[in-house]
Amino acid sequence: MEDKTDVLIVGAGPVALFAIFELGLLNIKCHLVDNLDKPGGQCSELYPEKPIYDIPARVMITGQELTDELMKQAKPFEPIFHLGQQVEKILKKNEKEWLIETSNGKTIIAKCIVIAAGAGSFVPRKPPIEGIENYENKNVFYSIKDKSIFKNKTVLIAGGGDSALDWTNELSNIADVKLIHRRKEFRAAPDSVNKMLELENKNRVNFILGQLTKIKKGKAKPIEVHFTHDNKINKIEIDYLLPFFGLKMELGPIANWGLNLNQNLIEVDTEKFETSTPSIFSIGDINYYPGKLKLILSGFHEAALMAQACFKYCYPDKKNIFRYTTSSKDLHKKLGIK
Amino acid sequence: MNKIVVKDRLGKNYNLPANPGSTIMEIIRDAGLDIEAACGGCCACATCHIYVDNEWLSKLNPKDEDEESMLDQAFEIKENSRLGCQIEFDEDLNGIIVELAPD
Numbered sequence: 001m002e003d004k005t006d007v008l009i010v011g012a013g014p015v016a017l018f019a020i021f022e023l024g025l026l027n028i029k030c031h032l033v034d035n036l037d038k039p040g041g042q043c044s045e046l047y048p049e050k051p052i053y054d055i056p057a058r059v060m061i062t063g064q065e066l067t068d069e070l071m072k073q074a075k076p077f078e079p080i081f082h083l084g085q086q087v088e089k090i091l092k093k094n095e096k097e098w099l100i101e102t103s104n105g106k107t108i109i110a111k112c113i114v115i116a117a118g119a120g121s122f123v124p125r126k127p128p129i130e131g132i133e134n135y136e137n138k139n140v141f142y143s144i145k146d147k148s149i150f151k152n153k154t155v156l157i158a159g160g161g162d163s164a165l166d167w168t169n170e171l172s173n174i175a176d177v178k179l180i181h182r183r184k185e186f187r188a189a190p191d192s193v194n195k196m197l198e199l200e201n202k203n204r205v206n207f208i209l210g211q212l213t214k215i216k217k218g219k220a221k222p223i224e225v226h227f228t229h230d231n232k233i234n235k236i237e238i239d240y241l242l243p244f245f246g247l248k249m250e251l252g253p254i255a256n257w258g259l260n261l262n263q264n265l266i267e268v269d270t271e272k273f274e275t276s277t278p279s280i281f282s283i284g285d286i287n288y289y290p291g292k293l294k295l296i297l298s299g300f301h302e303a304a305l306m307a308q309a310c311f312k313y314c315y316p317d318k319k320n321i322f323r324y325t326t327s328s329k330d331l332h333k334k335l336g337i338k
Numbered sequence: 339m340n341k342i343v344v345k346d347r348l349g350k351n352y353n354l355p356a357n358p359g360s361t362i363m364e365i366i367r368d369a370g371l372d373i374e375a376a377c378g379g380c381c382a383c384a385t386c387h388i389y390v391d392n393e394w395l396s397k398l399n400p401k402d403e404d405e406e407s408m409l410d411q412a413f414e415i416k417e418n419s420r421l422g423c424q425i426e427f428d429e430d431l432n433g434i435i436v437e438l439a440p441d
């Protein structure tokens with residue numbers, strides 16, 4: 001089924017979240033799509049615990065706190081989130097509407113599109129091993145949708161973070177699990193680390209010190225992987241390899257949307273933050289204009305001006321009256337303040 | 339003039355002017371060499387991975403836990419792997435030799 005809305009926002013990072021608020025004040029409804037399974041973009045994914053010191057009037061706020069506060073601020077406007085999926089295509093439906101397709105097959109119709117895609121989509125960091133792509137989605141997975149396929153299989157998990165440890169612990173119930181990491185220390189929740197070490201003691205998990213170097217077709221099992229430790233090469237045959245080396249950002253499908261780009265950034269004007277295509281806007285880290293600073297602060301400003309311009313597309317016959325949130329009864333109503 | 343020597347992924351050496359206070363990553367990035375440094379030096383991306391010439395290794399501050407953890411997300415880690423953004427250049431490092439790690 002198709003969803004219909006005023007504005008579709010590509011990305012759910014901090015700038016997108018504040019855009020919900022600015023658009024909401026002008027009665028503009030939005031849907032958001034993000035690859036990640038949670039809102040907050042870089043702030044939640046890369047540095048949830050780290051402090052930010054240059055958000056006006058917040059002497060210090062962490063990445064996750066900022067996300068949480070922005071979510072609260074956006075809540076009265078009932079944004080709809082489509083998480084864990086990527087915006088792949090944008091097509092002109094008619095003179096006044098766009099049709100947006102996501103990687104999950106979801107379609108959304110919107111009057112305007114706001115691209116707040118940061119440095120692009122978060123995608124898994126893939127080990128640079130020759131030929132690994134030939135096994136992807138067959139014997140190599142970077143995320144897990146259906147764990148039942150691993151039942152009674154030999155699974156090698158690579159990495160030392162939360163995903164690697166959590167899946168090691170979880171899959172040890174149904175599979176023969178081996179965990180490979182370059183050192184016997186982990187940057188994961190202490191509970192998961194302890195649990196893993198306990199499972200290792202009980203021989204339910206096999207820990208291997210080393211780094212992956214090669215993958216090829218196996219004899220007894222579907223794949224053979226090679227790994228090194230102390231300059232020695234070892235081999236192991238397995239059914240599945242699950243590399244968990246965190247996420248990185250990649251421009252992704254945005255390059256194919258016919259917009260003017262400047263070194264992978266979307267060119268916009270500084271009055272409306274509109275792209276070379278009318279009714280498609282771009283705000284936050286992903287846009288480019290002379291003097292651009294990649295700061296959350298700048299993204300917030302861009303969101304406010306963009307919203308003014310979106311209003312003209314969403315309500316072509318109405319005049320927008322400028323009001324302050326402090327005193328406007330109308331705005332208070334929208335914010336749920338009595 | 340202080341300098342650092344950087345070997346790129348094709349094996350070519352560059353002498354780059356270096357100012358105390360800049361990080362090795364910044365010196366390499368600002369010279370236009372191919373170092374991604376996606377997080378801008380916050381120790382949050384591991385895309386400024388370099389190998390430090392063994393002769394120089396002992397002159398550096400040791401890695402802290404943050405840097406070691408971040409290196410877990412990089413590949414082809416060696417004994418002399420470091421994150422360029424976590425090494426601040428100072429006069430003692432004049433002439434330091436580093437190599438860009440594979441992409």
Ligand SMILES: Cc1cc2nc3c(=O)[nH]c(=O)nc-3n(C[C@H](O)[C@H](O)[C@H](O)COP(=O)(O)OP(=O)(O)OC[C@H]3O[C@@H](n4cnc5c(N)ncnc54)[C@H](O)[C@@H]3O)c2cc1C
Nearest residue numbers: 011013015035041042087117118120121122284285296380
């Ligand atoms: C370690 C670190 C520290 C920082 N410290 C500061 C600081 O102190 N002050 C400051 O102002 N800034 C700081 N920044 C920068 C700040 O985080 C960014 O400016 C900010 O996150 C940009 O927000 P954004 O909403 O534009 O994009 P992002 O936060 O990058 O979010 C973009 C989102 O869009 C999604 N996306 C992209 N393409 C698609 C697609 N096709 N389909 C679906 N989803 C898509 C991505 O998955 C991502 O979640 C820091 C950054 C880092 C990494």
Ligand code: FES
Nearest residue numbers: 379381383384423
């Ligand atoms: S630049 Fe990101 S970790 Fe160094």
